Amino acid sequence: FFRLSHRPSWRYLGIGEEEARAFSREVEAAWKEFAEDDCCCIDVERKRTFTMMIREGVAMHAFNGELFVQATWDTSSSRLFRTQFRMVSPKRISNPNNTGDSRNCRAGVQINDSGAALGYYVSEDGYPGWMPQKWTWIPRELPGGRASFIHVFEPVEDGQTRGANVFYSVMEQMKMLDTLQNTQLQSAIVKAMYAATIESELDTQSAMDFILGANSQEQRERLTGWIGEIAAYYSAAPVRLGGAKVPHLMPGDSLNLQTAQDTDNGYSVFEQSLLRYIAAGLGVSYEQLSRNYAQMSYSTARASANESWAHFMGRRKFVASRQASQMFLCWLEEAIVRRVVTLPSKARFSFQEARSAWGNCDWIGSGRMAIDGLKEVQEAVMLIEAGLSTYEKECAKRGDDYQEIFAQQVRETMERRAAGLKPPAWAAAAFESGLRQSTEEEKSDSRAA
Numbered sequence: 001f002f003r004l005s006h007r008p009s010w011r012y013l014g015i016g017e018e019e020a021r022a023f024s025r026e027v028e029a030a031w032k033e034f035a036e037d038d039c040c041c042i043d044v045e046r047k048r049t050f051t052m053m054i055r056e057g058v059a060m061h062a063f064n065g066e067l068f069v070q071a072t073w074d075t076s077s078s079r080l081f082r083t084q085f086r087m088v089s090p091k092r093i094s095n096p097n098n099t100g101d102s103r104n105c106r107a108g109v110q111i112n113d114s115g116a117a118l119g120y121y122v123s124e125d126g127y128p129g130w131m132p133q134k135w136t137w138i139p140r141e142l143p144g145g146r147a148s149f150i151h152v153f154e155p156v157e158d159g160q161t162r163g164a165n166v167f168y169s170v171m172e173q174m175k176m177l178d179t180l181q182n183t184q185l186q187s188a189i190v191k192a193m194y195a196a197t198i199e200s201e202l203d204t205q206s207a208m209d210f211i212l213g214a215n216s217q218e219q220r221e222r223l224t225g226w227i228g229e230i231a232a233y234y235s236a237a238p239v240r241l242g243g244a245k246v247p248h249l250m251p252g253d254s255l256n257l258q259t260a261q262d263t264d265n266g267y268s269v270f271e272q273s274l275l276r277y278i279a280a281g282l283g284v285s286y287e288q289l290s291r292n293y294a295q296m297s298y299s300t301a302r303a304s305a306n307e308s309w310a311h312f313m314g315r316r317k318f319v320a321s322r323q324a325s326q327m328f329l330c331w332l333e334e335a336i337v338r339r340v341v342t343l344p345s346k347a348r349f350s351f352q353e354a355r356s357a358w359g360n361c362d363w364i365g366s367g368r369m370a371i372d373g374l375k376e377v378q379e380a381v382m383l384i385e386a387g388l389s390t391y392e393k394e395c396a397k398r399g400d401d402y403q404e405i406f407a408q409q410v411r412e413t414m415e416r417r418a419a420g421l422k423p424p425a426w427a428a429a430a431f432e433s434g435l436r437q438s439t440e441e442e443k444s445d446s447r448a449a
Contacts, residue, residue, distance in 0.1 A: 001036060001051050002050065002051045002054045002055075002320065002363055002364070002365050003363065003364040004027075004028055004031050004035075004324075004328065004361055004363065004364075005028075005281050005361060005362040005363065005364055005396075005401065006024040006027045006028050006031075006033070006360075006361045007024060007265070007360055007361060007362065008023065008024065008358050008359075008360055009354075009356075009357040009360050009416060012349075012354070012357050013344075013347045013348060013349055013354060013357050013358070014346065014347060014348035014349075015181060015344045015346055015347050016344075016346075016383065016427075018442070019344045019346070020344070023341070023342075023343070026341050026342075027332065027335070027341050030335055030340050030341055031328065031331065031332075031335075034081050034331060035050035035331075036050060036051065037049065037051050039080070040354070041079055041084070042075075042083075042084060042085060043084065043085060043086075044072055044084050044085065044086040045086070045087075048087070050172050050324075050327070051155060053069070053085065053327075054320050054323060054324055055089060055291065056087055057069065057087070057152070057319070057320065057323045058315075058319055058320050060087070060089075060090065060372060061152065061153070061163070061168070061237055061319045062166065064090045064163060064165060065153060065154075065162075065163030065164045065165045065166060066090055066152065066153035066162060066163030067090075067149065067150075067151075067152050067153075067319070067323060068087070068088035068090060068150065068151055069085050069086070069087060069088065069095060069149075069150040069323060069326075069327065070085065070086040070088050070122075070138060070148070070149050070150070071084075071085055071146070071147055071148055071149070071327070071330045072085065072086055072149065074086045080109060080338070080340070081241065081331065081334055081335070081338075081340075082334065083330050083331050083334050085327055085330075086219070088122060090162075090163075092122050092123045093107070093108035093109070093120055093121065093122060093123075093162075094108040094121065094135075095107070095108055095121060095353055096121050096135040097135070105206065106161045106162075107162045108121045108122075109121075109151075109161040109162065110137070110344075111161060112280065115158065115159055117159075117161065118139065118140055119137050119139040119140055119149070120137070120138050120140070120149050120151070121136070121138075122135065122136050122137075122138055123135050123136045124136060139313075145160075146333060147326050147329065147330055148239055150323060150326045150327070152318075152319060152322050152323050154318065167282075168277045169281045170277065170281035170282065173274050173277050173278050174278060176274060177192065177271065177274045177275070177278070180270065180271060180274070181271075184267050187265075196233065196385075198269065220333060227247055236364075252386050254282070272286075272290075275289055275290050283311045284303075284308050284311065285304040285307060285308050286304075287301070287304050288304065288305075288308050298371060298372055298375075302371055303404060305369055305371060307367070307369050308397075309369075316363075316365055317384065320360075320365065321363045323360060324363050325359060326365075328359060328361065329355055329359040332351070332358065332359055335440075336351050336418060343358075348367075362396075364396050364399060364400070364401055366399050367397060367398040367399030367400070368397050368398070368399075370398075370442060380394040380397075390402075391405075
């Protein structure tokens with residue numbers, strides 16, 4: 001799951017830290033019930049949960065350079081929350097009637113004189129040929145500040161209204177790789193073919209008569225006689241070796257097997273070169289793109305994984321977290337209005353006055369790949385002991401929420417004690433080591449005093 005870690009800016013809001021933590025726990029419990037509902041009530045099409053919508057948004061951004069989500073309102077009274085979302089394909093965002101761009105309408109995005117988006121023209125998803133194409137204008141925000149249409153993309157220059165595909169920079173190399181693989185497949189098919197030929201001492205004219213067919217009775221008789229002599233010769237010479245028959249040709253005949261040359265022609269090296277170029281253009285490592293870890297040591301694999309992890313964390317923060325945070329704000333506003341969650345009474349600002357402060361949060365996604373589990377754990381323990389990291393950060397790297405782990409550990413410890421089970425050996429050893437170390441520190445402090 002793409003899990004919420006809600007952390008409102010309690011100092012700015014003027015509330016206590018404990019009040020903020022209590023409010024966060026209340027919000028996280030209500031959000032999980034709404035977002036990961038098996039009935040997919042968060043989705044207008046009732047196909048996706050929140051995590052599935054985030055995954056689709058990331059895939060949409062990867063292939064189109066942007067993602068669109070429309071926040072809608074369900075009119076049914078059978079559910080507690082009316083907030084719903086619709087994933088919108090970027091192909092449906094275009095100028096009305098497919099007209100050209102103008103000063104205030106570019107590629108389906110209506111902008112003001114400063115370049116800020118005011119709304120989007122969305123083509124209706126009608127069956128092709130069923131009805132005339134229609135466009136609906138959807139505002140970016142409602143008058144109260146609630147997001148109505150979420151658009152996530154990374155502009156590279158001023159005035160840009162739509163995203164650019166990340167594959168544009170490597171599209172030529174991807175086409176070259178596809179052509180190379182198809183050509184190599186055709187070459188492999190040709191190399192798999194073979195032809196068997198028998199060379200004899202017949203002259204060219206006689207051989208062609210036998211192969212192409214004889215027209216005269218005399219030639220047919222000669223061919224029949226020649227074949228008969230061959231059959232009689234081979235039937236009279238049953239040479240066997242270990243029970244297996246060994247064919248023996250007539251004097252002057254030789255059997256040849258004609259095959260194509262089986263050479264690589266530098267295909268593997270050229271393919272690796274193209275994959276490395278594509279990986280560099282996409283910001284990932286060659287090993288991760290090709291799924292080839294055969295010639296890597298632990299150090300190189302770890303360096304490659306860390307580099308890719310840093311890139312993916314940046315993309316997660318920019319793409320997935322932005323989409324998730326804006327969707328979360330839409331739901332949080334309704335949850336507060338319906339009093340499903342209650343704001344702390346001593347807060348200086350209301351939700352409408354400080355949306356970002358109340359909706360500030362982090363998102364926990366899938367964990368980092370562990371190349372060597374033992375070394376990964378040792379590194380995490382050393383970072384925590386040295387004060388360079390926290391349980392929250394290390395658990396987030398593994399895709400876990402530290403609060404859930406702590407709560408589960410408390411429950412398991414109490415259940416083990418109630419069942420009369422001893423603590424695990426490693427836990428007892430760690431406890432004794434910590435107790436011994438603290439005792440020695442106390443003795444050294446008393447001596448110093």
